Amino acid sequence: MEQNRPRIVLVTGAAAGIGLATAQRFAACGDTVVLADRDADGVQRAARTLGFPHEALVLDVADEAAIVAGVAKIAAQHGGIDVLVNNAGIVDPAGTLALDLDAGTVERILRVNLTGSYLLAREAARIMIAAGAGAIVNLSSGIALQAIAGRTPYAMSKAAILGLTRALACEWAQHGVRVNAVLPGYVATEIVEALAAEGQVDRQAVGARIPLGRMARPAEVAEAIVWAAGNPYVTGGSIAVDGGYSAFGAVGPASMTPAPVAPMRERPVVVVSGGARGIGAATADRLAADGAHVIVLDRDIGALPEGREGHVLDVTDEAALASIIDQIAAQHGRIDVLVNNAAIADDFRPTTEQTLAAFERGLAINLVAPLRLATAAARVMRTQGGGAIINLSSIAARGGLPRRGSYCAAKAGVEALTRQLACEWAQHGVRVNAVAPGYIATPGVMALEAQGKRSLRGIRRRIPLGRLGQPEEIADAVAFLASSRAAYMTGAVVPVDGGWSAFGDAGDAADVE
Template sequence: MDGSGRIVVITGAAGGIGREAVAAFLRDGDTIVAVDQAGSGVLELAASLGPQHSGEECDIGSEAEIVAMFDRISARYGRVDVLINNAALGPTMTPTVDTGIDLFRRTLSVNLIGPFIMAREAAKRMSNGGAIVNTASLAGVLGNPRRNAYSASKAGLISFTKSLACEWASKGIRVCAVAPGYVRTPMVAELERTGKADLAAVRRRVPMGRMGRPDEMAAALHFLASSRARYITGSVLAVDGGWMSFNQPGDAHPPVDGTPDLELNCPAASKAARVVLVTGGARGIGEAVARKFAANGDTVIVADRDGEEAASVAKSLGPAHVALTVDVSSDADVVALFEAIRQRFGGLDVLVNNAAISDTFRPALEQTTADLERVLDINLTGAFLCAREAVRSMRAGGMIVNTGSINTFLPFVPRHAYGASKAGIDILTRCMAAELGPSGIRIATVAPGYIRTPGVAALEQSGRVDTASIRRRIPMGDLGRPDDIADAVLFLASEEASYINGSILYVDGGWTSFGNAGFASDFSDETVSEAAE
């Protein structure tokens, strides 16, 4: 069981998301310190878990109470391994002119300053491998009327997620955040009861046609705190059913009668093997993804322009897996690929759109139309063609994972075509999430940073990249591994990620969170060799 034996502190533990987070970490065999406000029932919750667990009543808005609580935690357990910063005051929906300064300050105290103090005190007691995951909100990235204090506090929480991730990466402590959309929690139920939220309208605004469940938020918190996310820090993962991906007037989903069952109940886990297509699956990240799905019990189709290498990978996976040759930039090739899949397997469950090439690295004044078209045809048009045909072949509950890049967010010079192609991948994901959500097909982007792949090795050998400088630019001080991306892809395609739609997950060692001048890490050959083990 992943993370067995960790000391996990969970705030807001007596609430909807908090209780599900407690359950998720309990399944790992972790020791839980459940924290909530006085009278919340947190002590009774902790007592029901068993004698090795503990409960704490604490006002997260009080620094003195937080410090005293961590002193008690230290005295009993000696350390903290994971902090889930989940407690928050909900939005009051008070008009700006009616919002008193005391209310504004109290919201910041509980939702922003308190989580910072919690993180500070937890980090003092963490060693290499520690993880802090903050519960932010879409309210921290999208404007909402009459949610001034709440939204500002969540935006601040996202900001210090990134800054703490950069500061503490050298200590081996990761800091991430989950940004939930509307979730069926007691907080949202109260907004509905008081007439401050129209949940029927909310469902029409979500491409998936429902609100999320607390267990779906807890699953994301749990993943980001796990060893499967070891190269993810500073990232903020939206778990919103596609809310952020919809950008037009009208409804994102047809009206729903009553409350959808999937909003109330977590379906039983499926044990059936899925049919998974991985493009660019013959080497590097694609090969790692193919091996991860095969180890998960799925049937993998390794598709690549290099048919011999694809066949070699498929053969090494076992007799159930197959290889197919494809040029993803060829419409005819892609159509034939999916026709072959339908004939052999009847349909498809997961597409991992991974095939891509680098660019010429020539200055813009020397780049030609052919240079641009070559990169865009494979990286962007090819991904679109595969997604288009996959949708025609997908069974209910299908999933598409597109491989983006840190260049989606921070383009490099002179890699103009590559950056444009990866920016296109991100918005392609969002457009399809908004369109396909009502049909039950999810889509997300995984965005790698610099990863130790044959492609990066070739760039290094040709003098096109300086990996020593790159490592100093990465807060975690090293390049990632193909398995880091494969773990993220497997999560996004799993039932654990059932409310993630249209989101982008950066797996970059903190690259996109660093905004300072100078170095992000104290890189040395010794630290790199240790990190690579």
């Protein structure tokens, strides 16, 4: 999202790797970056390469007194801190197995990776809360979700970061402070290169295990960090940037060679299903504003703005669907992006009273149609060297909503579909991701309140940020995943729900009327 003024950004572990790439990316956005690291020579050299107004801070994140003093100094000098990126971290270079671990190794890794992040977040949040706004991005890791032998303390620390992120997001949302986590997979940083040189990381074996067939570049992780710091309706989220590593569940290699990278297009061709209203319309508007040629598929295209291409389509009509995708590909020569947005709500009847026809209609539109659209588009994309597919999931995929069995089942299926297609199609350069909105202020949701089917007051109180999301905030997530900025993301599900899915307490998450 655009800022009215340059942000003051503190990035830890910024002398090299992901931290340095993140500092460079924020600087390119016009922000003022304070690069912090315990490597005095390295961080000062890094700051000099960025030039004024960026600066270095020599900081050991295991030292509470140094953190308190350092954060206070930044706030006094710059008038506040808008973004904190908790990137500093260490690993056990020996890869010690759990039976051979000593207490000192465990304590040191937890102190730097977890406690250091806590202390920095605590000190930065005091300033952000007073200002009424701020964003914190914690660096977790794919190892938080999948085990790697010899990395027990590191895995513990990175999984703990996820729990801390959710807790802080829910606690501080009412003060305008958002907290998210980014989970890189294998990244070609100096640390990983050193481990590879010592024989502890087999680059070829790692690449074969990743659907996209290669390690990430630090700059690709930095893109996700900058985006997470900017979208105002994302908090408590865990954003995987791992080339599909966490989505892959089969035995054997996921890829034998690096996946092709979809060619950059000055004016990409984008297809948005259900793009006439609500989230779909906001997404079409955003992508068009970004320079895309947007084509809308909808049962009712009468609401389209003048000049936008549209096709009337019932997404349950398989023959018509295939024909329209073929027609678009023939007319425009390619399809670069598909946004699978078309959906319907359940009929809100008790399951014991719902008809089979109503249940299956929800599945046909919300689950089967996305598969058919994705398949039709992917056949085009694989011939052109790649593309991007973004499926719309929902908080309903992971949390049960009474009287919405068909919808909950379908959206959970969409997330599985996303992971499956991401792993199957990475070899063709086709990335597949999902956005999971919470309650969004669309005409459809507003109609639910008017009909007495949902109390938006209760919903707002259940959301840590205390409000419904805007369609434009979902569109921002879709636009990010569709772009080259998300080139190393596939098989990911990105929550944009105001912290709904992070909240685990009883009672209200926000104190709002």
